[in-house]
Amino acid sequence: MFGALDIAVSGATVSRIWMDAISDNVANTNTVRPAGEEPFRARLVVAEAVRDGDGTRGGVRVTGIVENEGIAPVTYDPANPLADENGLVTRPVVDIGQEMTNLILASRSYEANLSVVDRVRDAYLAALRIGQR
Amino acid sequence: MTIPSLFGDNSMRAVEIALDAVAERQRVTSHNIANVNTPGFRSSRVAFEDQLSRALQRGDLDDVGFSKVAAGTPINTRGNDVALEQETADLIRSGIHYEALVNTLNHRFTVLRTAITGR
Numbered sequence: 001m002f003g004a005l006d007i008a009v010s011g012a013t014v015s016r017i018w019m020d021a022i023s024d025n026v027a028n029t030n031t032v033r034p035a036g037e038e039p040f041r042a043r044l045v046v047a048e049a050v051r052d053g054d055g056t057r058g059g060v061r062v063t064g065i066v067e068n069e070g071i072a073p074v075t076y077d078p079a080n081p082l083a084d085e086n087g088l089v090t091r092p093v094v095d096i097g098q099e100m101t102n103l104i105l106a107s108r109s110y111e112a113n114l115s116v117v118d119r120v121r122d123a124y125l126a127a128l129r130i131g132q133r
Numbered sequence: 134m135t136i137p138s139l140f141g142d143n144s145m146r147a148v149e150i151a152l153d154a155v156a157e158r159q160r161v162t163s164h165n166i167a168n169v170n171t172p173g174f175r176s177s178r179v180a181f182e183d184q185l186s187r188a189l190q191r192g193d194l195d196d197v198g199f200s201k202v203a204a205g206t207p208i209n210t211r212g213n214d215v216a217l218e219q220e221t222a223d224l225i226r227s228g229i230h231y232e233a234l235v236n237t238l239n240h241r242f243t244v245l246r247t248a249i250t251g252r
Contacts, residue, residue: 002226013218114218125229
């Protein structure tokens with residue numbers, strides 16, 4: 001009976017998981033490692049639409065977290081305590097512009113799903129008023 | 134409790150059991166939300182629908198209650214497993230459920246009063 005409510009909550013949950021991953025990426029936007037080591041890689045959340053057995057739709061869920069497999073930039077920074085003998089460090093694989101754009105998308109979709117919850121709650125409350133004087 | 138026998142079935146008793154269980158569900162949900170920042174906290178749920186449904190099929194509602202079970206949601210970055218969106222939705226759901234049950238009771242009592250007073 002409360003299908004619309006569960007679906008909106010699934011959307012808000014996935015948006016929140018996305019926001020968690022984005023803030024982790026943004027917090028690590030300057031996490032360098034010594035050259036040659038594996039860099040910090042931004043985390044991407046993979047989500048898919050939920051389908052019931054009979055094909056009816058039922059919201060969204062997270063199916064996994066993957067890392068950005070891009071090439072790690074190696075930069076010359078001899079003053080950095082992590083630099084190797086050539087003065088090179090490995091910078092993180094994080095695209096800060098993309099992350100900030102994703103943050104806007106994730107937070108807006110979180111708010112949109114919560115406003116769906118509000119509307120659906122008001123609709124169910126109206127159903128309780130049927131037949132009352 | 135004599136009201137059920139006036140109606141000849143178990144429906145009023147089922148509504149009473151559901152009222153107790155849904156009230157407990159609201160309390161447990163509030164407790165989960167209060168602990169949203171508590172490290173190590175594990176959230177619970179109240180289960181009663183399956184028990185009540187089986188008891189109604191048997192026709193015997195004497196020993197039906199509700200039970201508190203672990204929610205089993207994934208652990209989050211705060212060290213607990215409170216899923217705030219789901220708990221808020223549970224509050225909404227159980228609030229509407231409780232009001233619907235109260236409306237059912239009121240409706241039954243109105244029918245009874247009409248039968249007794251003839252008005």
